[in-house]
Amino acid sequence: MASGGLTLRRYAGGRLLQAVPLLLGVVVVNFLLIALAPGDPVATLLGEYPAPPEYVARLRQEFGLDRPIPVRLALYAWNVARGNLGFSFAYRLPVATLVAERLGNTFLLMATAIALAALVGVALGVAAARRPGSLLDAASTGVSLAGYSIPDFWLAQLLVLLFAVALGWLPAQGIRSVREEYTGLAAALDVGRHLILPALALSFRYMALIARLTRASMLEAMSQDFILAARARGLPERLVLVQHGLRNAALPVVTVIGYNLAFVLAGSALVETVFGWPGVGRLLYDAILQRDTPVLLGILLMVSATVVAVNLAVDLLYAVLDPRVRY
């Protein structure tokens, strides 16, 4: 057992080491893409009134934009290596501060959306796989198709129209109520109420994806001999489905959830913007419009690091789900 833990640690360590050149590549490619893209951060920052050339030159120098691109890249990479993500042009605050303020909000939104997608998606998929061709299966397929085809920002607006405007059940936007000030549990419930619509909008697509995949994976697992064996032993159907079917069907589903995390994050940029959810996705969107390069690079780097970490976690999770997998 101890040696198993050691190899697992060695495997994880190796994977983390592999991530270093990958992240360096991310820094270099993103930096160059942004540096070469049209649009001048200083001009965007200055606003609608002319500034004297000396003033513009001073800003350019302050932001380090007067240096050649390779020098800027090297300096940036060096700073990142020391854990310094730089200073926002627009807010004039450290990028780390800006991101840290919002990371929790994005995490809350993403985690809720993914949990929702996984729970409902798996349930739908299992239910559909139980009786292929049944009405429930058709309904699940229909929901999946809709979920896969509807753009999340459009769904978001529809949800607002229905639940906030027509029914008045839920707030239309934001993360907390403005007029009332809650504390403790009431404050948490208030955030929860604000969370429902954005999480639903963000999760729908993945719910569909997971439902489809679970159904296919379940159908395959349920046709295996060990299921026949389990049934022959007289196990209750629920136990057969969950313990034997689902556990075997779960591997591809977990993989897909992991690999789609980056897409969930991308989707959160849209959903956060639609719902006024103060998260990292929206910060990213604002940073693009304002050409706030340090913020943009900082967030992209963070996203890449998260994806690497989650994929590693998914690989490690295999070993837990499938006793045949050893590292």
Place this chain on the structure above:
Amino acid sequence: MTTRLLALVLTVLLAAGAGAAAPAQPQSGGTAVVALGGDPETLNLGITTGYAVGAVAASIYSGLVWIDARGEFRPDLATAWTVSPDQLTYTFTLRQNVKWHDGRPFTAADVKFTMDEITGKHHGRFRTAYANFESVTVRSPTQVVIRLKRPYAPLLRLLTVFDSPILARHLYEGQDPTRSPRNNEPVGTGPFKFREWTRGDRVVLERNPDYWNPVYLDRLIFRIIPNAALRVTALEVGEVDQVMDFYLPKTDVDRLRRNPAIRIRLGQPIPSIGFLFINTRRAPLDNVKVRQALAMAINRVQIVTQAMGNLARPARGPFGDGFRWAFSADADYNRLYPLNVERANALLDEAGVPRGAGGERPVRLRLVYDSARAPLVAAAAIIRDNLRAVGITVELQPMDRAVMIERVYTRADYEITIQTFTSGGDPAIGYHRIYASAPPGTPFVNATGYSNAEVDRLLGQAAEVADQTARSRIYAEVGKILARDVPTLVLFDEIGVDAARATLRGLWTGAEARDRWDAVWVQK
């Protein structure tokens, strides 16, 4: 369409009349929530002209004067001012017993420090005024004197909180004002004190009990809602109480008008106009006949009705018609450039760009515009169709704002572009930069390459002369030249629309919707 506009105006007048019929006593207490489209980048209004910054910080800081809805100057931190006969010396008497939100007394030294060290160096609009300054002198703790190198007509206009907010010397002295921690926790002398700023979510202000005027609201909250449609939804369901013109999608105005819970104000007192800039450096646009042909081929009325939803007036001259005194019949587009496809065709033939075999002329224009602004997108399509009728091919080039600035102003790499400009309350503040000669490369300054010594001379004069009749004459003269040369074709004068919940009273006493929240109260 005109009837619709008329109906709109009538509705507003009636609504205003109804309000006047039952004059209610202002009530203390309550919260007002104002929608913003994005975070302010800072809360130091002394270093930026950003709209969101002004929206929040105008209630935290004060200027020397404020401008009411009729355009009159009113005392703010300055209770009185005198101007010397040569227009070179302005003496301000300051309000007594004013305290900063941290309790320290406000004095004339704060005024001098702010102008010399902060707004004069860092504020985009105030910098243009400060360039005319000889000195700012503290004569006593309650008296400050501004001496000018040359007369500057719009000076007072640039002493409001939006252009020269007064900042606390004791908090900013010896620091880089662009990086001061105070920029995120501002201390001012205005009607509301700063309490909390959660970026991406809200800024919360609370009543300043020591303000020189009664303040009714307990709290003034700015809610950040980036999605334009959702800002209107939030107003309709009561999550916010006001959406200012700048943040209000015009397509929703019709719907809001029919909602009895919403009150709207049409026609903000600060004129702003939409232009078609014509790059005069590029053939055949260097030929005035071609530019005049564009003016006759482009249907300004169609742009107003179809692209602007009637929330604009078809433009009538190089400075629009928002400043009546700066408008002259000699420069009237209706007379000079009525829609006339035949005449436009003839002018183009004369200019040496005849139609080819396919009916097309050898003129291909790239039309650049900000793709995020729906009315401009619609206007661009109309212009393309209009110009196709005279054989000119237009290639639409929508792009995001940052790229647009670079293409139009930094590189002048375009043939025609749609731009909107606010006057800032005076043509000399907002519009001169469009027409005065300037080397290329500066954002929001002359992008057409037009240069005319006579125009430069007249614009210089117009900025210096204080007497309005004399200014009128100068603008008539320069307007005539600009209307003839058409370096830019003004397309429309915008009609601003502000919307608010009907329960919010005392709104819009200032020329700016962002100003005078001390007077606002909630009807319970």
